[in-house]
Amino acid sequence: DVKVTQSSRYLVKRTGEKVFLECVQDMDHENMFWYRQDPGLGLRLIYFSYDVKMKEKGDIPEGYSVSREKKERFSLILESASTNQTSMYLCASSLAETPTPGELFFGEGSRLTVL
Amino acid sequence: DQQVKQNSPSLSVQEGRISILNCDYTNSMFDYFLWYKKYPAEGPTFLISISSIKDKNEDGRFTVFLNKSAKHLSLHIVPSQPGDSAVYFCAASITGNQFYFGTGTSLTVIP
16 A cells, blocks of 8 residues: 655644655655645645656745655755645655556645644 | 636535535646545545546446536445545546646535
């Protein structure tokens, strides 16, 4: 079974702090994604990566950056956390070639509260 | 602009009856559609998908219907079970790369 592990389930940070959210997958997936989930807005794509050291902006990249130094690890960075970044953050991965395009495997989520 | 819309935030259904969850999209370039299920405090899990070259895909109690002319898809669950109570997200993609998710529908199956 594919496992996507997010390092922290719950975090509380203060405005202006730098925040790291880590995600590791164990199935050698090429693609990795960071989403945030907010009530009434669904899942919105922040950044994604198709390969090591590659990154692409999603729909809402402002205020975020990412790092993918190894294939299995994709980190989301909030350089200076703000209260509007309080959200549930979901990491996902997928194979580049698959009979089921679009089948994403999600982690359990990291709920971030910025005070 | 929301390219994938789920206009019903919630739905309640009696156990044993049919649940129908709806999803509309605006981009005619979407060629693959998926449904995900999400329980509280867990990540979404893939449920069922359909390619744009089909109009129906069935997997056990779950069937997805696609109406391309109306840019509409629906998920039918029959019979509904209490364990189906969850939030359901539809998603659409172009060439299986970037995926656009709807806002979700919270389904409650009443025993």
